[in-house]
Amino acid sequence: MNATAAQLWAGLRMLVVMTVLVGLAYPLVLTGFAQSVVPGRADGSLLEQDGTVVGSALIGQSFTGDPAYFQSRPSAAGDGYDPLASSASNLGPESPDLLQLIAERRADAAELDGTSPAAVAPDALTASGSGLDPHISPQYAAQQVARVARERGIGEDVVRRLVEQHTTGRSFGFLGEPRVNVLELNLALDAQD
Amino acid sequence: MSDTSAGLLQVGALIAALALCYRPLGAHMARALSSEHDLRVERLVYRLVGVDPRADQRWTVYAVSVLAFSLASVAGLYVLQRVQGGLPLSVGLTGVEPALAFNTAASFVTNTNWQAYSGETTMGHLTQMAGLAVQNFASAAVGIAVAVALVRGFTRSSTDRVGNLWVDLTRSVVRILLPLSVVAAVALILMGAVQNFSSGTDVTTLVGGHQTIPGGPVASQEAIKEIGTNGGGFYNTNSAHPFESPNPLSNFVENFLLLLVPVSFTRTFGILVGDRRQGYALLAAMGAIWASLVVAVTALEVNLKGSALQAAGAAMEGKETRFGEWASTLFAVSTTGTSAGAVDSFHSSFSGVGGGLLILNMGLGEVAPGGVGSGLYGMLILAILAVFVAGLMVGRTPEYLGKKITSREMKLVSLNVLTMPLVVLIGTAVAMSFASTRASMLSGGTPHGLSEVLYAFTSAGNNNGSAFAGLSANTTFYDTALGLAMLVGRFVPIVLVLALAGSLARQQSVPRTPGTLATHTPLFVGLLIGVTVIVAGLTFFPVLSLGPLAEGL
Numbered sequence: 001m002n003a004t005a006a007q008l009w010a011g012l013r014m015l016v017v018m019t020v021l022v023g024l025a026y027p028l029v030l031t032g033f034a035q036s037v038v039p040g041r042a043d044g045s046l047l048e049q050d051g052t053v054v055g056s057a058l059i060g061q062s063f064t065g066d067p068a069y070f071q072s073r074p075s076a077a078g079d080g081y082d083p084l085a086s087s088a089s090n091l092g093p094e095s096p097d098l099l100q101l102i103a104e105r106r107a108d109a110a111e112l113d114g115t116s117p118a119a120v121a122p123d124a125l126t127a128s129g130s131g132l133d134p135h136i137s138p139q140y141a142a143q144q145v146a147r148v149a150r151e152r153g154i155g156e157d158v159v160r161r162l163v164e165q166h167t168t169g170r171s172f173g174f175l176g177e178p179r180v181n182v183l184e185l186n187l188a189l190d191a192q193d
Numbered sequence: 194m195s196d197t198s199a200g201l202l203q204v205g206a207l208i209a210a211l212a213l214c215y216r217p218l219g220a221h222m223a224r225a226l227s228s229e230h231d232l233r234v235e236r237l238v239y240r241l242v243g244v245d246p247r248a249d250q251r252w253t254v255y256a257v258s259v260l261a262f263s264l265a266s267v268a269g270l271y272v273l274q275r276v277q278g279g280l281p282l283s284v285g286l287t288g289v290e291p292a293l294a295f296n297t298a299a300s301f302v303t304n305t306n307w308q309a310y311s312g313e314t315t316m317g318h319l320t321q322m323a324g325l326a327v328q329n330f331a332s333a334a335v336g337i338a339v340a341v342a343l344v345r346g347f348t349r350s351s352t353d354r355v356g357n358l359w360v361d362l363t364r365s366v367v368r369i370l371l372p373l374s375v376v377a378a379v380a381l382i383l384m385g386a387v388q389n390f391s392s393g394t395d396v397t398t399l400v401g402g403h404q405t406i407p408g409g410p411v412a413s414q415e416a417i418k419e420i421g422t423n424g425g426g427f428y429n430t431n432s433a434h435p436f437e438s439p440n441p442l443s444n445f446v447e448n449f450l451l452l453l454v455p456v457s458f459t460r461t462f463g464i465l466v467g468d469r470r471q472g473y474a475l476l477a478a479m480g481a482i483w484a485s486l487v488v489a490v491t492a493l494e495v496n497l498k499g500s501a502l503q504a505a506g507a508a509m510e511g512k513e514t515r516f517g518e519w520a521s522t523l524f525a526v527s528t529t530g531t532s533a534g535a536v537d538s539f540h541s542s543f544s545g546v547g548g549g550l551l552i553l554n555m556g557l558g559e560v561a562p563g564g565v566g567s568g569l570y571g572m573l574i575l576a577i578l579a580v581f582v583a584g585l586m587v588g589r590t591p592e593y594l595g596k597k598i599t600s601r602e603m604k605l606v607s608l609n610v611l612t613m614p615l616v617v618l619i620g621t622a623v624a625m626s627f628a629s630t631r632a633s634m635l636s637g638g639t640p641h642g643l644s645e646v647l648y649a650f651t652s653a654g655n656n657n658g659s660a661f662a663g664l665s666a667n668t669t670f671y672d673t674a675l676g677l678a679m680l681v682g683r684f685v686p687i688v689l690v691l692a693l694a695g696s697l698a699r700q701q702s703v704p705r706t707p708g709t710l711a712t713h714t715p716l717f718v719g720l721l722i723g724v725t726v727i728v729a730g731l732t733f734f735p736v737l738s739l740g741p742l743a744e745g746l
Binding site for chain 2: 063069077084171183187
């Protein structure tokens with residue numbers, strides 16, 4: 001066997017050894033750890049309603065067409081919030097398509113929420129990076145409170161209190177941004193009825 | 194707290210966390226890579242692989258070992274993708290098409306992790322963990338090995354031996370990458386990243402829609418994806434996906450992990466060459482470039498420098514609510530300054546000039562602070578160029594770390610500096626020359642369309658892997674061309690760096706004299722930054738002015 005072939009043979013054997021060590025043992029041990037210590041989180045923080053799994057606290061859902069629910073952000077994942085097609089729009093900062101989308105979303109949201117077009121929250125106008133963003137900004141939630149209260153026939157103060165309960169501030173006061181988990185909030189609204 | 198103070202605190206906390214780990218991790222890596230002692234598990238590996246750990250290699254043999262291991266890796270990963278349908282844990286997915294399988298194999302073996310596929314609908318769990326994630330470890334270890342071989346070129350004299358690849362590879366995995374990954378993966382699991390073997394949970398949503406919640410061994414892969422500056426997401430949207438990064442803290446940790454090894458490696462370098470100030474000087478140059486870009490890109494985003502950003506009232510297109518503008522720009526600069534290419538937001542929707550700066554950050558050769566290992570050897574190439582330029586100014590034979598920089602070294606350095614731009618610019622030019630390949634652009638006929646293609650080849654040639662993802666890159670042309678760009682952009686520089694290591698190791702060390710240029714001073718750091726920016730600037734300014742600058746100004 002010449003020298004290069006010997007190196008190739010060693011390379012192949014190294015690949016097999018590494019595959020066993022870091023490709024099988026490492027993920028299996030960590031999966032064992034995750035499933036025994038935090039099984040709920042490791043399985044995707046699934047949420048139930050009346051004993052049935054209805055989604056994940058980490059994966060947003062589309063509530064389009066049902067004004068009694070808080071609406072999520074626009075989504076570029078498939079037809080909207082398709083977890084098998086996570087995607088951003090990737091439209092550029094000068095894209096005419098994106099400018100038109102923003103104008104349409106602004107008009108639609110203003111009409112739905114009965115607010116002035118200028119007051120619509122920016123996250124109501126933009127698609128997220130994952131297309132699965134489970135959150136909206138507190139500003140966008142506040143914009144929707146009156147509508148949801150009206151649609152459900154409950155007091156705005158009740159809705160506002162639920163929004164507050166499902167609002168998370170910045171981690172340690174400075175990491176990330178304040179946000180409202182839309183699916184958890186909507187589940188809490190349903191639990192009120 | 195105002196948005197600006199919170200944002201500045203995030204930057205400050207990131208720098209503080211890196212500073213805390215700099216000395217201990219740098220020292221640990223130096224020990225791991227220079228120790229005379231083998232661990233028991235390492236001896237077992239050497240026996241299984243059939244190599245003698247005490248047999249140091251000439252640079253040529255070291256290079257052949259790198260290429261042999263990488264060739265075996267490409268072949269193994271290609272076959273695994275092609276046959277995954279018949280293997281366990283395939284979650285119902287069939288074999289990957291040939292062009293895409295080649296592209297992905299080249300991508301992960303070269304530490305690029307360019308992804309022309311969508312993870313959730315293309316790769317089974319076994320392919321992800323026993324194929325892609327293995328290369329996350331292996332390609333990072335190769336980077337460390339090549340870097341440490343170059344360092345030996347400086348520290349050894351009158352020898353033709355630069356070390357043993359199999360030892361460097363094994364120790365990088367066993368003593369550095371694997372322990373760090375275990376700790377990081379445990380942290381990510383506790384924060385809520387998923388880690389299971391589910392083939393998906395079907396749910397009916399509150400309004401009666403249908404969702405399949407995907408599963409996978411994500412956290413374990415996420416950890417090495419960042420630590421090894423690989424960047425290949427388990428899912429299509431990478432670290433923007435809530436299952437990969439569920440909250441601002443996990444995002445912060447992932448951003449930290451991207452920078453951890455490349456930053457601390459300058460300490461390792463300083464220790465190995467016996468002068469820690471040399472490590473500080475390289476780190477200062479890396480840090481200055483990184484910090485300038487963080488300031489510039491963030492300022493462009495929060496000041497809404499783009500029509501769509503202004504129309505929406507915030508730069509939130511392509512960004513997650515939980516991260517916001519500041520954390521997203523910080524991540525974007527970190528990922529393009531390393532060879533990671535992981536993303537927590539989508540760069541295509543950044544301000545025009547901001548997107549251009551991200552392309553430039555890769556075009557600098559990814560040295561701020563660069564990929565695992567590759568950042569150090571990339572910066573050392575530029576440092577040699579800088580001492581050469583300084584030598585020309587004063588008319589002395591340039592020296593760096595006690596080694597003379599002769600015409601042989603300069604030829605290797607020049608070839609190295611030229612390789613990546615050639616790959617990037619020729620690839621972009623070819624792709625822009627045919628109607629069929631131009632059709633892949635999402636924004637065809639606009640400067641942004643050129644930016645999409647330029648970004649793709651810059652990302653591939655520099656082994657980054659991030660994208661202006663509007664480009665439809667899963668075509669036979671792009672799969673093949675970008676696959677080749679990744680292979681040339683990775684292995685030609687590696688062979689040249691190893692040749693340089695061999696050439697330096699053969700020399701006697703020359704004693705310092707009062708006339709020797711000090712390479713640890715602010716003056717030298719300034720020169721190094723200047724050389725870095727001028728080389729990349731001259732190379733890429735023309736094409737940047739046609740794409741991002743035309744769009745943004």
